[in-house]
Amino acid sequence: xxxxxxxxxxxxxxxxxxxxxxxxxxxxxxxxxxxxxxxxxxxxxxxxxxxxxxxxxxxxxxxxxxxxxxxxxxxxxxxxxxxxxxxxxxxxxxxxxxxxxxxxxxxxxxxxxxxxxxxxxxxxxxxxxxxxxxxxxxxxxxxxxxxxxxxxxxxxxxxxxxxxxxxxxxxxxxxxxxxxxxxxxxxxxxxxxxxxxxxxxxxxxxxxxxxxxxxxxxxxxxxxxxxxxxxxxxxxxxxxxxxxxxxxxxxxxxxxxxxxxxxxxxxxxxxxxxxxx
Amino acid sequence: xxxxxxxxxxxxxxxxxxxxxxxxxxxxxxxxxxxxxxxxxxxxxxxxxxxxxxxxxxxxxxxxxxxxxxxxxxxxxxxxxxxxxxxxxxxxxxxxxxxxxxxxxxxxxxxxxxxxxxxxxxxxxxxxxxxxxxxxxxxxxxxxxxxxxxxxxxxxxxxxxxxxxxxxxxxxxxxxxxxxxxxxxxxxxxxxxxxxxxxxxxxxxxxxxxxxxxxxxxxxxxxxxxxxxxxxxxxxxxxxxxxxxxxxxxxxxxxxxxxxxxxxxxxxxxxxxxxxxxxxxxxxxxxxxxxxxxxxxxxxxxxxxxxxxxxxxxxxxxxxxxxxxxxxxxxxxx
Numbered sequence: 001x002x003x004x005x006x007x008x009x010x011x012x013x014x015x016x017x018x019x020x021x022x023x024x025x026x027x028x029x030x031x032x033x034x035x036x037x038x039x040x041x042x043x044x045x046x047x048x049x050x051x052x053x054x055x056x057x058x059x060x061x062x063x064x065x066x067x068x069x070x071x072x073x074x075x076x077x078x079x080x081x082x083x084x085x086x087x088x089x090x091x092x093x094x095x096x097x098x099x100x101x102x103x104x105x106x107x108x109x110x111x112x113x114x115x116x117x118x119x120x121x122x123x124x125x126x127x128x129x130x131x132x133x134x135x136x137x138x139x140x141x142x143x144x145x146x147x148x149x150x151x152x153x154x155x156x157x158x159x160x161x162x163x164x165x166x167x168x169x170x171x172x173x174x175x176x177x178x179x180x181x182x183x184x185x186x187x188x189x190x191x192x193x194x195x196x197x198x199x200x201x202x203x204x205x206x207x208x209x210x211x212x213x214x215x216x217x218x219x220x221x222x223x224x225x226x227x228x229x230x231x232x233x234x235x236x237x238x239x240x241x242x243x244x245x246x247x248x249x250x251x252x253x254x255x256x257x258x259x260x261x262x263x264x265x266x267x268x269x270x271x272x273x274x275x276x277x
Numbered sequence: 278x279x280x281x282x283x284x285x286x287x288x289x290x291x292x293x294x295x296x297x298x299x300x301x302x303x304x305x306x307x308x309x310x311x312x313x314x315x316x317x318x319x320x321x322x323x324x325x326x327x328x329x330x331x332x333x334x335x336x337x338x339x340x341x342x343x344x345x346x347x348x349x350x351x352x353x354x355x356x357x358x359x360x361x362x363x364x365x366x367x368x369x370x371x372x373x374x375x376x377x378x379x380x381x382x383x384x385x386x387x388x389x390x391x392x393x394x395x396x397x398x399x400x401x402x403x404x405x406x407x408x409x410x411x412x413x414x415x416x417x418x419x420x421x422x423x424x425x426x427x428x429x430x431x432x433x434x435x436x437x438x439x440x441x442x443x444x445x446x447x448x449x450x451x452x453x454x455x456x457x458x459x460x461x462x463x464x465x466x467x468x469x470x471x472x473x474x475x476x477x478x479x480x481x482x483x484x485x486x487x488x489x490x491x492x493x494x495x496x497x498x499x500x501x502x503x504x505x506x507x508x509x510x511x512x513x514x515x516x517x518x519x520x521x522x523x524x525x526x527x528x529x530x531x532x533x534x535x536x537x538x539x540x541x542x543x544x545x546x547x548x549x550x551x552x553x554x555x556x557x558x559x560x561x562x563x564x565x566x567x568x569x570x571x572x573x574x575x576x577x578x579x580x581x582x583x584x585x586x587x588x589x590x591x592x593x594x595x596x597x598x599x600x601x602x603x604x605x606x607x608x609x610x611x
Binding site for chain 2: 170175177178180181184188189
């Protein structure tokens, strides 16, 4: 008994300590970035000023005055919101069909969708640039919305499929007997019952869209450029503008961190793919 | 009206034929029970009638209208599921009102019908609860309420009582029968429980491996089982089936005699046997008797409490006019 008691006492202290250490390691770069954003470029490169420095808002003022932060932010909001909506509009019926009317190929289709995530993006970078330029789509909101949607569709379909699978088929069939057509089933039964799952999927897709950098940086110049592009634009090889870069980065990740903070519960549920209820 | 006809209906899942060509007519107002062991295709047959599965071939005709290609919602049938299949996000009131709302019925009319259904099913106190807050029996009542408000041409019940405990099951059985007596609407009821089938049905359809073994009233099936399968399936305790020389003496491959048709006599019985296990129910006594020359022990049912114990010798005589004879093909010999 004594050994068991000691063991639980140890676990009660050791695990939280370990968790805090890991959390701090993860959090350190973010904290460093936020701190640096309040330093002058000169102070930013001096390690001895890690915590002791005179805070300044100069970087933030500079950002809105010289770089038109709000335009990039607006583009981020527009592309992420529309990409999330479009992803759900395609993914909900798609997952519905696979969850409730599976065919022999359903599992293969799901695996194939996931396999597209394994394709190295760089492999199709140049074809994408040439094609979108030829089609006159380069640097347009439409293109970015489409690209973000396509990147996130597999994960959205997988998540929704898992949630929909949990809904008993009898309930859908009862709806059919009671007079529902397919659209009615989705509207009256599927969406209300899977609301939590749809919300966490939407949230996750939105975060992925907001954070996407590979394609948004390479397929835009000014018109449809998102916050990722603004960060990229402030990267100087000499490393002299750390303060400014940190301010831009903080302003870029700020909204999404706040959003994530408020929706923690939904996010954890979403990331565990419905495994935790 | 609610006459349902199946003409040469078949169903295959991939290469597996679960229902070979099948004909069946259920008359308007009839209480028909599909009964059979699990996997016999009885639920599939019900789902074909409901439209939840498509027929591979053949026609389903409801009131002279061919509905084979008609979606479930347009067939005018209501279904009660084993799992109740209530909408968990809606209150009892909204669950019962749902099919009417789908018909775009006037709200005042809906309220009236829901209240009437809830009153007859003793659900008035629960109208604003969610299904999750109800007991199994109450949930099944809500499911029935949702079915009756539609005024369907037929009710389909898919093992509706299997999730309830034994006492509740008997009570709900009576409620469904009373509902049938009141509404006089066609009902098709699927169960694996032959007692349920015997007590409820006007017409029993016995199925095995997707094939109809016999159709008839409960007593027809009890008195004249068409083949060995029906003989063994209908009746509780099961009919004693005896082969070998004893059957040959009666000019059959197998003879069947129900436990209640074997009399225990003081002397001069046809068979002498040794009592094994006996079950004393008070009203009846079931004895399992070993008789030389009969492979399985015979089940004998006697009225009242008979004072027998393990190892006692008894004399048995089957009633001659209650012996069922079956040929080598398993079919009844008259």
